[in-house]
Amino acid sequence: MVGIGAISLVVERRSPKPLVRVRFLHRPHMELNTGNNENKVIPPSASQSFLDSELRPKIWDDYIGQESIKNNLKILLLAAKKRGHIPEHILFYGPPGLGKTTLAHLIAHETGRVLKITSGPAIERVADLASILTNLQVGDILFIDEIHRLNKMIEEVLYPALESGVLHIVIGKGPSARTVELNLSGFTLIAATTRISLMSAPLRSRFSGGVHHLEFYSDTEIAKILQNSAGKLGIDLESDAYLEIAKRSRKTPRTANYLLKRVRDYAEITHPDMPITSSIVREALDMIGIDQYGLSGTDRKLLDVLINNFKGGPVGIKTLSAGTGEEESTIEDVIEPYLIQTGFIEKTMRGRIALDKAYEHLGIEKPIN
Numbered sequence: 231m232v233g234i235g236a237i238s239l240v241v242e243r244r245s246p247k248p249l250v251r252v253r254f255l256h257r258p259h260m261e262l263n264t265g266n267n268e269n270k271v272i273p274p275s276a277s278q279s280f281l282d283s284e285l286r287p288k289i290w291d292d293y294i295g296q297e298s299i300k301n302n303l304k305i306l307l308l309a310a311k312k313r314g315h316i317p318e319h320i321l322f323y324g325p326p327g328l329g330k331t332t333l334a335h336l337i338a339h340e341t342g343r344v345l346k347i348t349s350g351p352a353i354e355r356v357a358d359l360a361s362i363l364t365n366l367q368v369g370d371i372l373f374i375d376e377i378h379r380l381n382k383m384i385e386e387v388l389y390p391a392l393e394s395g396v397l398h399i400v401i402g403k404g405p406s407a408r409t410v411e412l413n414l415s416g417f418t419l420i421a422a423t424t425r426i427s428l429m430s431a432p433l434r435s436r437f438s439g440g441v442h443h444l445e446f447y448s449d450t451e452i453a454k455i456l457q458n459s460a461g462k463l464g465i466d467l468e469s470d471a472y473l474e475i476a477k478r479s480r481k482t483p484r485t486a487n488y489l490l491k492r493v494r495d496y497a498e499i500t501h502p503d504m505p506i507t508s509s510i511v512r513e514a515l516d517m518i519g520i521d522q523y524g525l526s527g528t529d530r531k532l533l534d535v536l537i538n539n540f541k542g543g544p545v546g547i548k549t550l551s552a553g554t555g556e557e558e559s560t561i562e563d564v565i566e567p568y569l570i571q572t573g574f575i576e577k578t579m580r581g582r583i584a585l586d587k588a589y590e591h592l593g594i595e596k597p598i599n
């Protein structure tokens with residue numbers, strides 16, 4: 231998986247006309263499905279986030295679900311506005327594609343603030359952070375994606391910046407080194423992570439505006455998101471067809487939108503001039519290897535390795551990674567959360583265990599111990 235380190239900075243301004251400036255340090259490359267991985271649909275990764283912007287909700291009403299997070303954020307923002315303060319720092323965490331980046335955009339849009347975007351791996355040196363922070367204007371929002379990948383040295387510089395708006399920079403080396411203190415403009419940090427457990431406790435505690443856990447979506451919520459997306463794409467599906475895609479979307483809006491586009495392509499080529507029905511949806515998704523639970527070839531392979539190579543577990547992450555050929559972080563961030571959520575596997579202290587549902591799904595009889 232490729233991170234979004236490639237994107238250096240996006241600046242967005244509110245009306246009269248949105249100005250969006252994206253500067254790529256390296257060209258973001260998309261993952262391609264290059265043979266030898268039959269039925270392997272590679273879920274859209276964070277590197278494709280620039281494609282997400284097409285369907286990204288711009289107003290609160292279009293942001294479906296996550297009601298308690300939305301209510302908390304609205305109160306935080308209104309209270310700050312009433313007091314004439316800059317909103318406090320906010321952290322979002324949860325699996326990829328659930329709407330963390332979208333919330334950062336929404337907050338900026340709804341409060342009419344400038345949003346500057348960077349990511350943990352893109353901030354390599356203290357100087358990078360210093361340059362980003364000193365370029366912020368009063369009230370700007372800084373969005374740091376994948377904040378768990380910031381290195382410790384940079385975290386140390388970030389703490390006083392978050393707490394008291396000052397930047398301590400060491401100039402020179404050895405005995406002649408001295409610290410310069412720079413006052414920063416007041417800003418709001420919005421950060422996102424898929425791995426809150428990798429964030430240090432002191433860093434987590436700096437988010438006085440709230441630490442929010444994004445949950446998987448219900449099928450009805452996903453169906454609603456799909457309806458809105460279909461509207462934006464100028465296509466129309468029969469109402470049960472939305473639910474059919476929703477059921478196979480891993481409870482994740484990004485996956486849902488991705489599958490909607492694949493269904494649209496399939497329908498355009500194989501059934502032009504016909505309404506898109508749930509049976510067309512099934513044909514399209516079967517063809518790309520997404521089964522009725524939304525599992526892809528990658529998920530099924532993991533279950534297969536777990537059951538057939540390791541007798542159903544428990545198996546540690548390193549062994550599972552070697553057995554499946556997937557990176558540990560891909561297993562932990564992308565594959566596993568949904569398999570755990572839907573009851574295919576369980577994560578215990580000793581490793582991953584295949585549950586009954588996994589045996590049934592693969593049509594393998596569970597051995598009696």
Ligand SMILES: Nc1ncnc2c1ncn2[C@@H]1O[C@H](COP(=O)(O)OP(=O)(O)O)[C@@H](O)[C@H]1O
Pocket residue numbers: 279281282283285286287292293294295296325326327328329330331332333422455483484487
């Ligand atoms: N609550 C939501 N309502 C509608 N669409 C959503 C919602 N959350 C996410 N999306 C869609 O999914 C895409 C991916 O969301 P994103 O915010 O980039 O996820 P994350 O940053 O958590 O990986 C967005 O472009 C948007 O189209």
Ligand SMILES: [Mg+2]
Pocket residue numbers: 276279327330331332375422
């Ligand atoms: Mg994101």
